[in-house]
Amino acid sequence: MSRVFFTNARGLKWDYNHSLAGRLERMLSEVGFLGMFNKKEWVAVKTHFGSEGAHRIIRPVFLRKVVDAVKTAGAVPFVTDTVRIMGLDYLEVANQNGINHLSVGAPVILADGIYGKDSILVKAGELLGEIAVASAIYDAPAMIVCSHIKGHIQAGYAGAIKNLAMGGVSSVHREGGWKKGRGQMHCHGEVPITWDIETCVYCQQCENVCPKEAISFPDEKFSYDMKKCWYCGRCTRVCPSGSLVLPVDDSMFQKTLAESAAAVLSTFKPGKVLYINFMTEIQPECDCMPSCDTPMLQDQGIMMSDDLVAIEQATIDILRKASPLPQSVAEERGCKPGDDVLAMANPRDYNLQVSEAERLGLGSREYEITEID
Numbered sequence: 001m002s003r004v005f006f007t008n009a010r011g012l013k014w015d016y017n018h019s020l021a022g023r024l025e026r027m028l029s030e031v032g033f034l035g036m037f038n039k040k041e042w043v044a045v046k047t048h049f050g051s052e053g054a055h056r057i058i059r060p061v062f063l064r065k066v067v068d069a070v071k072t073a074g075a076v077p078f079v080t081d082t083v084r085i086m087g088l089d090y091l092e093v094a095n096q097n098g099i100n101h102l103s104v105g106a107p108v109i110l111a112d113g114i115y116g117k118d119s120i121l122v123k124a125g126e127l128l129g130e131i132a133v134a135s136a137i138y139d140a141p142a143m144i145v146c147s148h149i150k151g152h153i154q155a156g157y158a159g160a161i162k163n164l165a166m167g168g169v170s171s172v173h174r175e176g177g178w179k180k181g182r183g184q185m186h187c188h189g190e191v192p193i194t195w196d197i198e199t200c201v202y203c204q205q206c207e208n209v210c211p212k213e214a215i216s217f218p219d220e221k222f223s224y225d226m227k228k229c230w231y232c233g234r235c236t237r238v239c240p241s242g243s244l245v246l247p248v249d250d251s252m253f254q255k256t257l258a259e260s261a262a263a264v265l266s267t268f269k270p271g272k273v274l275y276i277n278f279m280t281e282i283q284p285e286c287d288c289m290p291s292c293d294t295p296m297l298q299d300q301g302i303m304m305s306d307d308l309v310a311i312e313q314a315t316i317d318i319l320r321k322a323s324p325l326p327q328s329v330a331e332e333r334g335c336k337p338g339d340d341v342l343a344m345a346n347p348r349d350y351n352l353q354v355s356e357a358e359r360l361g362l363g364s365r366e367y368e369i370t371e372i373d
Contacts, residue, residue, distance in 0.1 A: 001310075001364070001366045001367050001368040002305060002306075002307035002309075002310035002363060002364050002366065002367045002368070003031075003305060003306070003307070003310075003367070003368060003370065004303055004304070004305040004307070004310050004311055004314045004367045004368065004369050004370070005027055005031050005303065005304045005305065005369070005370050005371075005372055006301060006302070006303050006304075006314070006318075006369050006370070006371050006372070007020070007023040007024065007027055007301050007302050007371065007372040007373070008300070008301040008371070008373070009279070009280065009298075009299035009300055009301040009302075010301075018373075020062075020280075020301070020302065021061050021062065021065060023302075023372055023373075024062060024065050024066075024302055025065050025068075025069070026372060027302070027304055027372045028065065028066065028069035028304075029069060029072070030372070031304065031370075031372075033274050033304065033306060034069055034070070034072075034073040034274075035073075036142065036271050036272060036274065036306070037070065037073050037074075037075040037142050037272075038074075038075065038141075038142075039074040039075065040074065040075065040076060041075045041076065041141050041142055042075070042076050042077075042078065042140055042141060042142070043070050043075045043076065043077045043078075043140070043141075043142045043143065043144060044077075044078060044080050044111070044136065044137055044140040044142070044143040044144070045063065045066055045067060045070070045077050045078065045079045045080065045104075045106065045143075045144050045146060046080055046081065046111075046137065046143055046144065046145045046146060046163060046164075046167060046168065047063060047079060047080075047081060047099075047146040047147075047148075047163075048081055048147075048148055048163065048167060048287045048288070049081045049084070049090060049091075049093055049094035049097060049099055050093060050094070050097040050099075050287045050288075051084070051085070051093060051287060051288055051289060051290050052093050052096065052290060053289075053290040053291045053292070054287050054288070054289055054290060054291060054292040055097055055292060056148070056150075056281035056283050056287065056292045056295070057097060057099075057148050057287050058146055058147075058148045058278045058280075059098070059280075060097075060098040060099055060103040060104055062146075062278060062302075063079060063099065063103075063104045063146060064103065064104050064105050066144055066146060066276065067079065067104050067105045067106045068105060070144070071105075075142070077106045077144075078106050078107045078108070078109055078136075079099065079104050079106050079107070079108045079109075080108070080109050080110065080111045080134075080136055080137070081094070081110065081111065081167060082110065082111050082112045082116065082134045082137075082167055082168070082169065082170060082171070083110055083112055083113075083114070083115070083116030083170070083171060084171075084211065084288045085211040086211065087110050087113065087114030087115055087116055088114055090110065091108070091110065091114075094108060109136060110136075111134035111135065111136035111137045111168075112132075112134035112135060112136070112169075112170040113135070116170050116171050116172065117170065117172065117173070117174045118134065118135040118136075118170070119132035119133055119134050119135055119138070119169065119170040119173055119174070119181075120132070120133055120135060120138045121133075121173065121176070121180060122138070122263045122264075122266060122267060123263065123266070124259050124260060124262070124263040125259040125262065125263070125360075126259075127252070127255055127256050127259050128184060128185070128256055128259050128260060128263070130180065130263075131169050131180060131181070131184070131260050131263045131264075132169050132170040132172070132173035132176065132180045132181050133168060133169055133170075133263060133264055133267055134168060134169060134170055137168050137264065137267070138267045140268075141268070141269075141272060142268070142272040142273070143268060143272070143273045143274075144273075144274045144275075144276060145160050145163055145164060145273065145274070145275045145276070146163075146276050146278065147159050147160040147162075147163040147275070147276070147277050147278065148278050148280070148281075148287060149277050149278060149279045149280075149282055149315055149319070150281075150282055150283050150284070150285065150286065150287065151282070151283065151284040151285060151296065151342055151345045151346050152285065152286050152346060152348075153237050153285060153286070153346050154186070154233070154248065154250060154253055154346075154348065155253065155254065155257065155346075155348060155350060155353065156342055156343060156346045156347070156348030156349065156350030157316060157319075157342050157348075157350035157353070158286060159277055159311075159312050159315055159316075160275045160277055160308055160311060160312055161257055161258060161261050161308065161312055161353050161354065161357055162257055162353070164260070164261040164264045164265065164308070165182075165185065165256070165257040165258070165259075165260035165261040165264070166182045166185065166257070166260070168260070168261070168264035169181060169182050169260060169263075169264065170182070171183060171230040171232065172230060178229065178230050178231045181230070182230075182232070182260075183229075183230050183231030183232060184231075184256070185253055185256040185257060185260060186231050186232060186233045186246070186248065186253065192226065193224060193229075193235065193236065193244055193245065193246050194244070194245045195222035195243060195244055196242075196243045196244075196245075197221075197222075197243075199241045199242060199243045200222065200241060200243040201240065201241050201243075202217065202220060203240060204217060205238045205239065205240070206222075206234075206235035206236075206238060206239055206244055207235075208290075209234045209235060209237075209238050209289075209290055210224075210234065210235055211230065211232065211234070212225075212228045212229065212230055213228070214226075214228035214229045215235060222243075222244075231246070232288075233246050233248070234288070234289065237285075237289070238289075250348050250349070251349065251352060254348075254349065254350070254352035254353040254356065255352065255353075255356050257353045257356075258353050258354075258356035258357040258359075258360055258362070259356075259360065261308070261357060261362065262357070262360045262361075262362055265308070265362065271306065273306070273308075274304070274305075274306055275303075275304065275305050275306070275307075275308055275311045276302065276303070276304050277302065277303040277304075277311055277312075277315045278302055279299065279300035279301055279302065279303070279315060279318065279319065280299045280300075280301075280302075281295050281299065282295050282296060282297040282298075282299070282300075282319070283295055283296065284296050284328075284329045284345045284346065293328065293329060294325070294327055294328045294329075295325055295328060296324060296325055296328040296329050296330040296335075296341055296345055297319060297322045297323075297324065297325060297330070297341055298322060298323065298325060300318050300319065300322055301318075303315055303318075305367070307363040307364060307367070308357060308362045308363045309354060309357050309358045309362055309363030309364055309365055310363050310364055310365065310366070310367035311363075311367075312353075312354050312357070313354055313365040313367060314367050314369060316342075316350075316351070316354065319341070319342060320340055320342075322341070323337045324336070324337070324339065324341050329345050330344070330345065333345060
């Protein structure tokens, strides 16, 4: 069975070594995974920079522990993500959220460049065909995937698979456009966004949330530029009246997540990628949205493994046992202890992405947990 290391979020002793940051530091130094990195080898530390208004990302102190551990191993780390809004704006968002060279102790870069077009097409599989993997990730000899665990309106569960699948690729390819980027996962096939004039309340949240300024309301009529559109689906997710619809197939989305993750991992040699899942501030939606809700589950801790599927399955198993929090979407959905809060918050078969990743040979759902206390 695959090895998964876990440390609980509870701090039961007034001792730094028993703090969550201290235990992450010990886990990184004691479990032996850092032996996968060679001296002077560049190591991508993949995370999510968050959004302006969405602050429940992995805290910089934890990223700093990962960076310091890589340096101690003699390798050279850099912290990275792919463009989610315009590149220079995204770097400023990262800085506002506390992720910068000074805080994390390593260069902070955009893996697909400031325009989000620096990518290489990689064979993906029967569903996607090929996908635009961000250049800095494609070229990196090693990587640590630091994933903030949360819900997601389309994926149901967002962890390491989604971090790789959507965060490791560009929104668009320089020549292939959104159909070779992450938009292809959100919307399989070229279909337009539809607008229902009868139900629209003209709140213009869709216009405000669009990262490409592709939406406008001239003469109180919805208009969007298909050439600019990334097909990220944010506009339809924030529409309070359901007036905007982007036709999607949730099962297809789950499968393409696994396929895209496999494509990203195909650019690394075996044994060169480490996964760390942070089960903290577990909100119901993605970190790319311009706001964040209160956590729906209590902090559970941190997991680490070199098996993508095992760490995802172990994380999900722990979250299923966690009690729902009051004053959150969990309370709104009527969740009780023992309920699957993730599934009730966003009714999607999120297990499909994990089983599909196992089918593609990305790891095993059979695991053994070693707890670091």
